[in-house]
Amino acid sequence: xxxxxxxxxxxCSSHHTQMKNIKQTPDNDSYxxxxxxxxxxxxxxxxxxxxxxxxxxxxxxxxxxxxRQALQKGEVVDTKTDAIKALLQDKLVKANEPSLRPxxxxxxxxxxxxxxxxxxxxEAVEAxxxxxxxxxxxxxxxxxxxxxxxxxxxxxxxxxxxxxxxxTAVNNNAAAVLLVLNTLALSREVPxxxxxxxxxxxxxxxxxxxxxxxxxxxxxxxxxxxxxKDYRAAINSxxxxxxxxxTSNYRIEGxxxxxxxxxxxxxxxxxxxxxxxxxxxxxxxxFSALGLPxxxxxxxxxxxxxxxVTFSGDKLLGGPQAGIIAGRRELIEQIKKNPLKRALRLDKxxxxxxxxxxxxxxxxxxxxxxxxxxxxxxxxxxALSEQAVRLLGPLQNALPQAYTVKxxxxxxxxxxxxxxxxxxxxxxxxxxxxIENDASLRRLAQAFRELPLPVLGRVNNGVLIFDLRCxxxxxxxxxxxPQLGVALS
Numbered sequence: 001x002x003x004x005x006x007x008x009x010x011x012c013s014s015h016h017t018q019m020k021n022i023k024q025t026p027d028n029d030s031y032x033x034x035x036x037x038x039x040x041x042x043x044x045x046x047x048x049x050x051x052x053x054x055x056x057x058x059x060x061x062x063x064x065x066x067x068r069q070a071l072q073k074g075e076v077v078d079t080k081t082d083a084i085k086a087l088l089q090d091k092l093v094k095a096n097e098p099s100l101r102p103x104x105x106x107x108x109x110x111x112x113x114x115x116x117x118x119x120x121x122x123e124a125v126e127a128x129x130x131x132x133x134x135x136x137x138x139x140x141x142x143x144x145x146x147x148x149x150x151x152x153x154x155x156x157x158x159x160x161x162x163x164x165x166x167x168t169a170v171n172n173n174a175a176a177v178l179l180v181l182n183t184l185a186l187s188r189e190v191p192x193x194x195x196x197x198x199x200x201x202x203x204x205x206x207x208x209x210x211x212x213x214x215x216x217x218x219x220x221x222x223x224x225x226x227x228x229k230d231y232r233a234a235i236n237s238x239x240x241x242x243x244x245x246x247t248s249n250y251r252i253e254g255x256x257x258x259x260x261x262x263x264x265x266x267x268x269x270x271x272x273x274x275x276x277x278x279x280x281x282x283x284x285x286x287f288s289a290l291g292l293p294x295x296x297x298x299x300x301x302x303x304x305x306x307x308x309v310t311f312s313g314d315k316l317l318g319g320p321q322a323g324i325i326a327g328r329r330e331l332i333e334q335i336k337k338n339p340l341k342r343a344l345r346l347d348k349x350x351x352x353x354x355x356x357x358x359x360x361x362x363x364x365x366x367x368x369x370x371x372x373x374x375x376x377x378x379x380x381x382x383a384l385s386e387q388a389v390r391l392l393g394p395l396q397n398a399l400p401q402a403y404t405v406k407x408x409x410x411x412x413x414x415x416x417x418x419x420x421x422x423x424x425x426x427x428x429x430x431x432x433x434x435i436e437n438d439a440s441l442r443r444l445a446q447a448f449r450e451l452p453l454p455v456l457g458r459v460n461n462g463v464l465i466f467d468l469r470c471x472x473x474x475x476x477x478x479x480x481x482p483q484l485g486v487a488l489s
Contacts, residue, residue: 031071033079037061043081044088051092059088059095103454104476108426108467110376111315111415115456118318119372124356131352138348151336153351157358161284162298162309164326168336169313169354170344174209176310176323177278181213183338184274184331185240191218193226195258196245198280206245206278215240225257228267235271241307242268245278246296265305274307274331282311282324284361290368290378293414293422298326307331313350316414318371319357320350376470377414377424384427384468391474395429398481400488402440406430412469424469431464438462447487451480 040060041048047056063084070077078084103115111117120128130136141148149155151168158167170176181190190210197206197219210217218239220230231242244264261277268275279301288294295316301309308331313322325335335341346354360370368374388407396405408430411423433440445464448455453476457466471477 031068034064034067034071035079035081035084037064040064040081040084040088044085047085047088047092051096055095056088056092059092063088063091101454103456105470106455106457106466106468108410108428108458108465108469109413109415110470111373113415117314117321117415120320120353121318121357121360121370121372123360123370124319124353127352127356128349131348136348136352138351150345150348150351153355154358157355157361158324158326161358161361162326163302164298164309164328166329166332167324167326168332168341169325169346169351170323170341171346171350172321173278173280173282173310173312173323175344176325177206178209178213179335179338179340179344180276180308180310180325181210181215181243182340183335184276185213185215187214187216188240189216189218189234189236189238190240190243191220191231191234192243192245193221193230193258194219195221195223195226195256196247198245198247226259227257228259228263231259231264231267235267235273239271239273241274241276243276243278244306246280261301261304261306265307268307269305274328275305276308276310277301277304277306279309279311281315281317282309283316285364285367285374287316290374292377292424302327313354313357316373317357318373320353322346322350322354376472379469381425381427387468387471387474388427388429391429391468391477394478394481395431398484399431399444400485402434403431403444404434406432408465410465410467412467426467426469428468429466431466432462436462443488447484450487451483453480 035043037057037060041053041057044056044060067077067079067084105112105115107115109115131138137148138153139148139150140146141152154169155167158164158169170179192206192210197217207217218234220226220234235242242264244259244261261275265275279296279298281295282298283295284297284299286294286297298309298311306327308325308327310323310325311317313319313324325332357371361367363370368378385407392405392407399405406429408428410426410428412426413423431444433444441459441462441464445457445459448457448464455466455477457464459465
C-alpha cells in the first residue's frame with residue numbers, strides 16, 4: 001500500500017466503484033416489468049388485423065430487444081404495455097409507408113427527371129384508375145367480338161396529330177430507337193453525324209444503344225459541322241438507313257453546320273433508304289405560339305420527309321413514360337413483327353393514360369390549361385410575384401430567427417433534356433442564414449424534405465432557393481409550415 005493511503009480510503013473508493021456498477025446495471029425487476037412477446041401480441045389485435053401476425057411479431061421482438069439494450073445501458077425506459085404498443089404503432093406505420101411519395105417541386109426544373117417528369121392531367125389519372133380497376137377491351141374488338149390490337153387505342157390519335165400513316169409505342173424513347181434499329185438495320189450500317197451522338201439520362205449514349213440494337217454506327221462529319229456530302233460519302237450497299245438525332249439536351253454554338261431534315265430525306269430517298277429522326281423529348285404543338293422557346297414538332301419532321309420519327313410520350317408531350325414511333329405504314333408493320341416488340345410493349349395503364357392525354361390535344365385552345373406541364377411552363381411572372389408576396393410573411397414567421405427570406409427574380413429550366421440552354425423568367429424565395437453557415441443551411445433543406453409532403457428546393461451560393469413556378473397551390477406549403485420547427489429540432 002502506498003505511503004499515506006489509509007485502509008478507510010481504499011474501502012471507500014472500492015465501495016464507490018461497486019455502487020457505480022450497481023447503478024449502471026439494471027436489476028432483475030426492470031427486465032421483469034417488460035411484457036412478454038405473447039402477452040403483447042394478445043393485447044394487440046388491432047395491429048395484427050392491420051399488418052398481419054408475422055410482421056407484428058417481428059416488430060414486437062425487435063422492440064423488446066431494443067428496450068432490453070436500453071435498460072442494459074442504464075437508460076430510463078417506459079415498460080408499460082400501452083407505451084410499447086404506441087412505439088410499435090409508429091414503427092409499423094413508418095415501415096409500411098410507400099417509398100414512392102409525392103413531393104413539392106420547387107427546384108426550378110419543371111420536367112425534373114428525378115421527380116417523375118410530367119404530371120398527368122386528371123383525365124389521364126381517371127383513365128389509369130379505370131384500366132387498373134376493371135377488365136377492359138385492351139386486346140378485344142368489341143365490334144367484331146374477336147381479338148384486337150392493344151395499340152388501336154392510340155394509333156389513330158397519333159396519326160391524326162402528327163400526319164403519320166401508322167404508329168406504335170413502347171416503354172420509352174430509348175427503347176423506340178433500339179427497336180427501330182434492330183428491325184431495320186440489324187447487321188448493317190447507319191450513318192449519324194458526330195455532333196448528334198448524344199448521351200441521354202442515366203449515362204445511356206446513342207452509340208451504345210445502336211450497338212445493342214445490332215447495327216454498326218458510321219460517324220460522319222465533325223462535331224460542329226456536318227455537310228450533306230458527308231452522308232453521301234458514307235452510303236454504300238450495306239447502309240440500312242440514315243438517322244438524324246435531335247440534340248435536345250445540349251447545343252453547339254459558333255462555327256456550326258447541320259444538314260436540314262428535308263435535304264437529308266431527299267438524299268435518303270434518292271438511295272431508296274428510310275430516314276429516321278429521333279426527336280428525343282418531342283412535342284406536338286408550336287411552343288413559340290405559347291410564348292416558349294421554339295422546339296421542332298413531330299408533324300414538322302413528318303412533313304420534312306422523315307419515314308419514321310421516335311419521341312417520348314412524357315416530357316414535353318405531358319403524358320406517361322412511353323416511346324412512340326410514327327411514320328410509314330410498311331415500316332411500322334415490320335417493327336410490330338419484331339419479337340422485341342412484345343418485350344417492350346406498353347401495359348394497359350400506360351396505354352390508358354397516353355390515350356387520354358392524346359385526346360386532349362384535339363382541343364388546342366384548352367391545351368395549356370389541360371396539360372399540367374404546359375400550364376406550369378406558361379405561368380406568368382406577374383402571377384408568380386403575387387404568390388411570392390403571399391408566401392413571404394408566413395414562411396419568415398415559420399423559420400427560426402437565424403434565417404431571413406426575401407423575394408428574388410430567377411430563371412426556371414424546362415428539364416428532362418429539353419432545351420437546356422433555354423430558360424423561363426420566374427420568381428423565387430431565397431432563404432439565407434443570418435450568419436453564413438453551410439451546415440445550418442443543409443439542415444434547413446433537410447428539414448423541408450422531412451415534412452409530410454417533402455419540399456424540394458436547390459442550394460446555391462449559400463442560399464436555399466424555392467422557385468415558385470411549379471407551386472400551384474399555396475396551401476400545400478403553408479399548411480405544413482407549423483411542423484417545420486419539429487423537423488428542425
